[in-house]
Amino acid sequence: MRALDTMEVANVFEDKCRSSVSRPEKPTAGHGCRLHAPGRPPSRSGARFAVCLGLILICTGCNRGAEDPKAAAQKGQAAPLPVTVITVEPQTLPVTWEVIGQTQGTREVEVRPRVTGILLERLYTEGSFVKRGTALFRIDPLPFQTALEQIRGIVGQAEAELARTEQDVARLQPLYADNAVSKKELDNAVSAMQSARANLFSARAQYKTAQIDVGYTSIAAPISGVTSRAAVSEGSLVNAMETLLTRIFQVDPLWVTFSFASKDYSQIQSEIAAGRIELPPERKFTVELQRQTGEFYGRTGRLDFQDTSVDPKTGTIQARARFPNPDAEILPGAFVRMRIRGAVRPHAILIPQRAMLQGPGGQSVYVLTESGKADLRPIVTGQTRGENIIVVEGLKAGERLIVDGVVRLRPGVPVQAVPAPAADAGKPAAPGTAPPQKGAPEPPNRKR
Missing domain, CATH: 2.40.420.20 (conserved putative lor/sdh protein from methanococcus maripaludis s2 fold)
Incomplete structure (x- = not known):
């Protein structure tokens, strides 16, 4: 038989007591029902009820007393926390540095006139690609052509004077040998001949200068590249070596210049010395260019220059990346974001x-x-x-x-x-998708 717990025993006693109370006593013959008078002891049914009630209270108290030690024991021994x-x-993690730079052409030329005159016409389409030697502007050549003709006449006069003096010298030399003329006359003739020759040289130089000035009235592209807008319009007076006409940018290859703090450079050098960063072979970093739209340029570049000194005004070091740009997809002057890859953290x-x-x-x-x-x-x-x-x-x-x-x-x-779950954050992101780190790259091979 299984042992009854305290509550079951209490319930059994309570049921018996209730059954005893509910069962009436049989009256004694000839006397009818009895009534308890005040001060007289109660009947046996009342005594039974009191006994049952006492047993219930005792059992309940025992049950509570048995539970308290168990609860106290559970409170004294704390369960381990799940973690x-x-x-x-x-x-080994890839190291990526992110920098912001500005694009510029590998060659940027300002086109200015070399003679002063009136601009007659613009011969190119603004913003188009032009080859070296393509005519861009034309200055009124008439004044320069007139000056050229005038100097041509001066050259003719100098040639004629030289010829006359040469003839005088040739005539006086035999006479001087026959003592027909003095030494002074011959010396004067020779001096006049040399002066005429010098005048001819000067006139010819002026003529050549005039020819060059006539050629400068047609302004050609000094390099191949993309043109900007025209800074002046037709009919304007342009001054030699002063007035800006337009600009030409050579955009293939394209340069992107950027700077980084000297503090970041020192920190990276310390990590390299401690072995926490390893550089790529021959320090050939790969540079990715992100357009302003957020898309990445389809061609990668290389670091090709880093300055050898720190700018004292800004505390930064200048550097440059080089990108192929055959189709002129990236234009000069734009601010872009770059990611420099190649180093790793072992x-x-x-x-x-x-x-x-x-x-x-x-x-x-x-x-x-x-x-x-x-x-x-x-x-x-x-x-x-x-x-x-x-x-x-x-x-x-x-x-x-x-x-x-x-x-x-x-x-x-x-x-x-x-x-931890299999996809917990303890593992690195896939190569190429890890968020970049802001800072400065280890310098590439410097160009001396």
């Missing part, structure tokens, strides 16, 4: 940011010890990568990191490990 953990695993530890605590003493995480308790561990962090962050110091490979439930924990509290 989500991941195993710390070093991995043996990097990446953890979810939600596992990290921020306190007065800095950043820390909870690590699950071998004894099943939470251990508070201070850490030093590096760059962020989306929802994750790189831990530089404080964690080792193989340790179990608590990532969820850290707010409820205290150092030394017993915890129960629950494996």
Whole structure:
């Protein structure tokens, strides 16, 4: 037979008592019903009811007394808190720097007139691609042609004077040999001949200059590239070497200039020296260009220059990337975003940011010890990568990191490990999709 608990015993006694009360006594023959007079003892049914009531109270008190020690024992032994953990695993992570730069042509030329005159016509379409030597503007050539004809006459006179003086010298030389003329007369003739020859040289130089000026009335493109708008209109007076007519940009290849702080450069050098960053072979970084629309340019570039000094005014270092641009898809003057790839972080530890605590003493995480308790561990962090962050110091490979439930924990509290989901944030993003890191790249091979 199974043992009855306290409540079952109490219920049985209560049922019996109620049945005794509800069953009336049989009257004695000839006397009828009895009534209890005041001060007389109660009947047996009343005594039974009192006994049953007492037993119920005693059993109930015993039941409560039996439950209290058990509840006290449960309160004294706290159950381990369930937490989500991941195993710390070093991995090789790509390093990406993001910078903002401005596009510019590899050659940018300002087209200015080389002679002063009236601009007659514009011979090109603004914004079009032109080849070197293509005529762009024409200045009124008539004044220069007239000057050329005038100087041509001066050259003729100089040639005639030289011929006359040469004849005089040729005539006086035999006479001087026969002592028919003096030495002075011959010397004067020779001097006149030399002066006439010098005048001829000067006249010919003026004539050549006039020819050049006539040629300068037709203004041609000095390089091949994309033209800008015309700065002056036809009929305007343009001054030699002063008036800006237009600009030409050589956009293939295209340059993108940018700058980065010298502090970032020093930090990267320190990480390279510590072995936390490895550079690509021959320091050939790959540069991706993002258009203003958010799309990436279809061709990649290379870093080809870095300045050897820091700008004292801004505290930055200038650098440049080079992109092929055969179809002139990217125009000069635009601000673009670039991602510099190629370096990696070997043996990097990446953890979810939600596992990290921020306190007065800095950043820390909870690590699950071998004894099943939470251990508070201070850490030093590096760059962020989306929802994750790189831990530089404080964690080792193989340790179990608590990532969820850290707010409820205290150092030394017993915890129960629950494996993290397969898609937890402890793993890096796919190559090419990881959020970039702002900073400066390691300098490429400098051009001397």
